[in-house]
Amino acid sequence: MDTERPIQNEDLTGRARIRDAALEVFAERGAKGATVQLIAAAAGVSTGLIRHHFGSKEGLRRACDEHAIGVLLDQARRAMEEDTAASGFVDSMYRASSAGLRYLARALVEGSPAATDLFDAGAVLAERFLTEHDPVRYPPGAATTRDTATAMGAVQLSTLVLHTHLDRRMGVDTLDVAHTPRVVAAMAGVHTVMAEFLAGERGRPIADSLTPRPPSAPPEEER
Template sequence: MRSDIEDFTTSSKIRDAAIELFGRNGFAQTTIRDIASAANVSPGLVIHHFASKAGLREACDRRVLGISSQLTVEKADVDALQKMMGEYLSHPEKYRAETAYIRQAIIDESALGDAFFGALVSMTEDMLDAGIKGGSIRELEDPRATAVVLASNSMGMLVLGRHVARSLGHDAYGVDTINRIGIPTMDLYTHPLYTDERFLNAARAVIAISDKSRER
């Protein structure tokens, strides 16, 4: 029993150190030795728990995606979303390592990076489904494609955070930037940007013609 608890604590310490370093330095640049040093363990112990750097990366993905999954579904509930936003804005440092990790995972051109984004899209689709069932989100023509658009917008904001902050006169992407874009983001999701359906109908017409031409 005691040995199992110690192993769990050690593996968690290694995993959390890896999340920190992967997010800060990138996956390719971070070595097993770097992670072992940060976790104050031997490189051999890292291999013992995770078999390889790829195995450790997968464990980090599962951890970060597990946290993100819970938060994503909660976004469909007003009270849960308000609580989540308040917690983040009050203690942004608690989410710094995970946020940096997600940024690196999105820009990482690898099979694991692809799988990570696919998981984020699926979680967003679950959020939309929960919102539709709960009455906070309207019925959608194509929930999967809508989930892709929303996930891309959110991750794009994260990846481009430095540029977003700079464009708004801030030194870095942080609470000040999030406070500035929070209302415009919710406003766009709550109220239509266009005053009628002319642009929507134009897009439908063009896409219908394109689909027909490809069928020939």
């Protein structure tokens, strides 16, 4: 009688259960505070089973990176390769699972390599958006374009990193997908009111002083 398939299915279920428990423990305790013992207790398994599936805590963390961040990173890379907009990537990020978002928030703070790659990929997509939207102000490859795109990425991800403060002030779990529209609407409100202020009488002098000048044309002899 073939008994291999049920064992494989059980292994897959156990592996996923450990990974999901690890996402929550890593998010709460951080990479240093999340011990194998805590993860095993949260998953209801032995530490030996964790070693069987992942080899070590670092191997388990890599699996969490791949599950919570890898899909988003692959999507961002495809967007860059296919020259598509960043909107789908950003939307997918904010609609990920609550456990995945909490893990990503902690990984961004702690400097996970996968989270660093994700931030950089998002910044590249932001550079493309800026250049397509206003190529005179944000020409490809310019330092101003890179700086602005980097700041855009930081602003977008700040709601994840600072989610406990948003939760306290807004009175909801802002990493729950049910409240994503509320967070997005608040962010849109910030951009709208700031754009209106900078376009108005009081804000225009500030905007004028901060607006980068377009690159000057090269001298005749260099053309």
